[in-house]
Amino acid sequence: MRTVYWSSLFLVAALLATSALPVVLPVRWRPDPFAILLVFASLHARREDLVRASWVIGLARDLAAGGPVGYGALLYLVAGAAISAVRGTLNVRHPLVSAIMACCVVGFTEAVPAVPAGLGMPLPAVREAFRGVAAVATVTALVTPPILWALDRLSRWLGFGRRPAFQGG
Amino acid sequence: MKGIPRRLGPAQRRFLLYLGLSLLMLLLPSAWTGAARHAALWPFTLAQRGTVRTTRAAVSVLRRIGAGGAPAEEVERLRKRVAALEAQLARETYLRRRAEARLEHFLGLPPEERARGLLASLAGYDPSPLRCRAVLDRGAADGVRRNCPVLWQGAVLGRVVSVGPASCTVALVGDPDCRIAVRSERTQAQGILQGLGGGRCVIKYADRTADVQPGDRFLTSGLDGIFPAGHLVAVCTDVAAGTGEPHKWVEAEAACDPWRVEDATILLPVEDP
Numbered sequence: 261m262r263t264v265y266w267s268s269l270f271l272v273a274a275l276l277a278t279s280a281l282p283v284v285l286p287v288r289w290r291p292d293p294f295a296i297l298l299v300f301a302s303l304h305a306r307r308e309d310l311v312r313a314s315w316v317i318g319l320a321r322d323l324a325a326g327g328p329v330g331y332g333a334l335l336y337l338v339a340g341a342a343i344s345a346v347r348g349t350l351n352v353r354h355p356l357v358s359a360i361m362a363c364c365v366v367g368f369t370e371a372v373p374a375v376p377a378g379l380g381m382p383l384p385a386v387r388e389a390f391r392g393v394a395a396v397a398t399v400t401a402l403v404t405p406p407i408l409w410a411l412d413r414l415s416r417w418l419g420f421g422r423r424p425a426f427q428g429g
Numbered sequence: 430m431k432g433i434p435r436r437l438g439p440a441q442r443r444f445l446l447y448l449g450l451s452l453l454m455l456l457l458p459s460a461w462t463g464a465a466r467h468a469a470l471w472p473f474t475l476a477q478r479g480t481v482r483t484t485r486a487a488v489s490v491l492r493r494i495g496a497g498g499a500p501a502e503e504v505e506r507l508r509k510r511v512a513a514l515e516a517q518l519a520r521e522t523y524l525r526r527r528a529e530a531r532l533e534h535f536l537g538l539p540p541e542e543r544a545r546g547l548l549a550s551l552a553g554y555d556p557s558p559l560r561c562r563a564v565l566d567r568g569a570a571d572g573v574r575r576n577c578p579v580l581w582q583g584a585v586l587g588r589v590v591s592v593g594p595a596s597c598t599v600a601l602v603g604d605p606d607c608r609i610a611v612r613s614e615r616t617q618a619q620g621i622l623q624g625l626g627g628g629r630c631v632i633k634y635a636d637r638t639a640d641v642q643p644g645d646r647f648l649t650s651g652l653d654g655i656f657p658a659g660h661l662v663a664v665c666t667d668v669a670a671g672t673g674e675p676h677k678w679v680e681a682e683a684a685c686d687p688w689r690v691e692d693a694t695i696l697l698p699v700e701d702p
Contacts, residue, residue, distance in 0.1 A: 274473070277556035278564075279480035282688055284488060287558050287628065294556075307440040315447040323470055325555045325562075329462040330454030337447050344440065374559055388625055392558040 265418060269411075270317070273297045274324040288395035291403045294321045295365040298336060299358050299404060300411050302343045314340020318369075335369045355405035363401035367393060459591070467568060467593015474566065474596050477553035485691075509582070509689075516584040516684065519614055519646050519661040547571060547695045549579075552596060554687075559626040561603035563587070563687060567695060568595040576655050578696045584661040584684045585609065585649060586693050597695075602662060602683035603628035610653040611662050613639070614646040620679065622647065622662055628687070630663050632679035641668050641679050657696070 273293035281290045294317050301313040318336025322329045343352075343361060350357050370393040374386075437445075454462065489502070547567055555562035567573050569592050577589040579599050587601040588609075600607040603624040611622045611632060618639035620632040635641060645665040651658030663681035 271473075271476075275476060275480045278553040279477040280484045282554040282556065283481055283484045286688075290556065290558075292556070308438075308443050311440055311443045311447065315451070318451075321556075323466050324473065324553070325557060325560075328455060328459065329457070329466060330451045333454065334448070334451035337444065337451060341444050370557065370559060388629060389559055392626060396558050 362404040463591035612650040
């Protein structure tokens with residue numbers, strides 16, 4: 261049942277990111293569903309499961325979005341490992357912490373590919389690219405706390421309960 | 430696992446495993462991974478197409494409610510008609526100029542372009558703000574190949590960058606991987622248009638002395654051997670010339686709004702006789 265639940269979340273995130281949000285919102289106003297899903301996974305998964313979940317989220321993004329396969333998986337794996345390393349010292353359930361976490365995930369996964377792409381491009385182009393990344397990161401941070409609250413309620417209604425944020429270390 | 434020190438915990442071992450898998454996938458040829466992705470995501474492409482249509486219908490209903498029952502469909506139809514007429518006007522202007530210079534040219538769409546056209550529906554978009562790509566529901570089985578031009582209402586939408594059995598990925602005009610040889614409709618100034626992501630573009634290598642102004646329309650020049658000449662590509666939004674640089678910096682916006690596109694025309698490659 262838990263596998264079906266998580267698979268459904270992956271599918272909904274992929275459809276939102278590639279089919280629903282682009283039709284409704286302009287580029288810089290679209291939150292990143294994959295980053296929100298990663299932050300949600302950090303609240304509920306054990307450490308080793310979080311590593312796997314972050315890799316699968318990145319791979320799902322690669323397959324659905326059309327970039328080089330494995331690139332997003334690698335970036336989300338590193339992001340998931342970083343979250344796993346710091347969540348023992350942070351109150352990840354706090355809305356501000358989860359918002360900052362989502363912002364950092366978007367900034368890392370979008371800015372890292374932009375660096376090699378920006379080499380050789382004029383400064384206005386680089387500035388424009390990073391403005392886009394900053395806008396998406398900000399919007400994602402703003403919508404993350406209410407979405408996490410709703411997903412948390414859904415999880416409890418489905419009977420998955422609430423795991424300690426850093427069970428298993 | 431053999432060779433890995435026992436001090437590594439399960440999380441660290443799993444991290445190294447997935448790190449290796451990611452690097453392995455990155456090293457595979459893009460032709461393999463692209464084809465495998467399109468084949469594996471065929472059912473997801475159906476869900477994407479359904480989601481796009483459902484969302485558009487819902488947005489249309491909400492707009493109608495918000496406008497108090499005003500005919501939003503009529504407004505949308507007229508908007509599409511205006512976009513089609515502007516592309517047609519730009520192309521007609523280009524054709525008239527060629528005919529006046531006493532060169533042989535076709536009036537209207539060349540017959541070979543009509544014969545090569547394949548209608549495709551939009552299935553999904555790339556969510557990254559740095560890329561500008563879309564997935565169409567036609568693939569290798571329909572004759573689509575890499576670098577096939579994609580048009581919408583006579584204007585350039587992009588080019589095919591990867592092909593699967595039943596779908597293909599298109600780099601739209603605002604994508605960094607989409608480069609098009611263009612020419613100003615008004616002054617014939619030439620350059621190479623390249624996307625910056627998010628629908629914005631820059632025209633590179635435009636001569637410093639070229640007469641380019643905001644509002645100028647840029648058409649395909651045909652010099653890249655991919656896009657037929659005379660199709661509307663982008664509209665200039667800003668011009669700057671840094672001191673000491675040999676070229677002008679021309680910013681432009683794609684003529685096609687990809688978020689409104691439902692169907693597009695893929696120009697299939699010309700078969701050798």
